[in-house]
Amino acid sequence: xDKPSSNTDSSKTPAAGSLEASFPGQxxxxxxGGIVLSKLDDVINWARSNSLWPLTFATSCxxxxxxxxxxxxxDFSRFxxxxxxxxxxxADVIIIAGTIVNKMAPVLKRLYDQMxxxxxxxxxxxxxxxxxxxxxxxxxxxxGADHVIPVDVYVAGCPPRPEALLHALISLQQKIKSxxxxxxxxxxxxxxxxxxxxxxx
Amino acid sequence: MTIEELKISITELLPAATYEEGGExxxxxxxxTDWLPFANQLRxxxxxxxxxxxxxxxxxxxxxxxxxxHLSSTKFRHNIVVKSKLDKINPVIETVCNIWRTADFHExxxxxxFGVNFKNHPDLRLLILPDxxxxxxxxxxxxxxxVNMIKL
Numbered sequence: 028x029d030k031p032s033s034n035t036d037s038s039k040t041p042a043a044g045s046l047e048a049s050f051p052g053q054x055x056x057x058x059x060g061g062i063v064l065s066k067l068d069d070v071i072n073w074a075r076s077n078s079l080w081p082l083t084f085a086t087s088c089x090x091x092x093x094x095x096x097x098x099x100x101x102d103f104s105r106f107x108x109x110x111x112x113x114x115x116x117x118a119d120v121i122i123i124a125g126t127i128v129n130k131m132a133p134v135l136k137r138l139y140d141q142m143x144x145x146x147x148x149x150x151x152x153x154x155x156x157x158x159x160x161x162x163x164x165x166x167x168x169x170x171g172a173d174h175v176i177p178v179d180v181y182v183a184g185c186p187p188r189p190e191a192l193l194h195a196l197i198s199l200q201q202k203i204k205s206x207x208x209x210x211x212x213x214x215x216x217x218x219x220x221x222x223x224x225x226x227x228x
Numbered sequence: 229m230t231i232e233e234l235k236i237s238i239t240e241l242l243p244a245a246t247y248e249e250g251g252e253x254x255x256x257x258x259x260x261t262d263w264l265p266f267a268n269q270l271r272x273x274x275x276x277x278x279x280x281x282x283x284x285x286x287x288x289x290x291x292x293x294x295x296x297x298h299l300s301s302t303k304f305r306h307n308i309v310v311k312s313k314l315d316k317i318n319p320v321i322e323t324v325c326n327i328w329r330t331a332d333f334h335e336x337x338x339x340x341x342f343g344v345n346f347k348n349h350p351d352l353r354l355l356i357l358p359d360x361x362x363x364x365x366x367x368x369x370x371x372x373x374x375v376n377m378i379k380l
Contacts, residue, residue, distance in 0.1 A: 130358075166366035166373050 076203040082118035087125030126154035264322035281328035341367040
């Protein structure tokens with residue numbers, strides 16, 4: 028008797044956009060369940076990239092576009108940026124939406140330091156990239172947020188369109204999945220604890 | 229009061245005042261030495277009653293500075309603008325923070341941004357800029373940022 032074809036059939040190519048298409052590995056169905064074949068790192072990156080909660084952080088007009096992307100029309104929850112957190116300790120990604128002035132720079136650094144690892148940074152708009160319109164002869168503006176904290180993805184625009192920010196968010200997800208964010212390619216620091224102890228002795 | 233009525237009563241107070249044409253509000257040009265007694269009269273005169281200083285700023289014209297005061301009356305709902313030309317090298321004008329309390333912080337800001345000295349100000353020191361900025365006034369046209377200046 029012919030069975031109607033279904034998506035759960037493991038011999039068929041899974042439909043694009045389905046869970047199986049995005050999942051980094053293979054599922055072999057066996058009686059009573061399934062066996063997942065994959066690298067653990069790939070699964071972790073896949074899981075992390077699909078649940079990135081941004082920090083509520085906006086210092087100027089880019090913040091309005093950021094709010095638009097959070098709103099119903101563009102809605103970054105569709106891609107796993109579920110909800111903006113007001114506490115850096117609950118956030119995974121900081122979107123620098125706006126101008127960073129000299130007085131704000133230590134605050135930005137502190138917020139970044141307070142975020143739990145793994146953490147990612149998006150520089151949104153001309154001000155966060157280079158100082159933007161305040162590039163020439165200003166007494167107060169930091170000429171690019173990457174002078175303060177490391178940046179993973181840059182979005183051009185003044186301010187960028189909501190679509191551009193969505194594209195940046197998805198680019199960040201792809202970067203995490205391929206293991207290429209600054210967080211992931213960091214060279215581990217040599218352990219200095221023992222040396223310090225020896226120096227004290 | 230209308231602009232014309234304001235013009236008549238202000239000419240009575242200060243015959244030396246000149247007026248600028250155009251603009252939404254009556255614009256009065258005065259000498260900086262006339263400012264303090266004139267400001268007192270604007271505040272206390274019963275028919276003018278300018279009890280609200282809603283903007284105090286300065287303009288750098290390269291050859292000179294201009295102090296700009298926007299005054300309003302909450303009782304009569306009329307507004308005026310008072311302008312006064314200051315020397316570029318040594319800009320000095322009397323403080324009005326005893327007449328309008330809000331002028332205290334505004335004058336401190338103009339002091340740090342333009343270097344205008346407000347005579348008899350009770351607490352003339354930097355407001356927003358960090359310590360050590362005295363003498364470098366970032367909103368003057370000839371200011372160059374000592375740290376991050378990029379020559380184009």
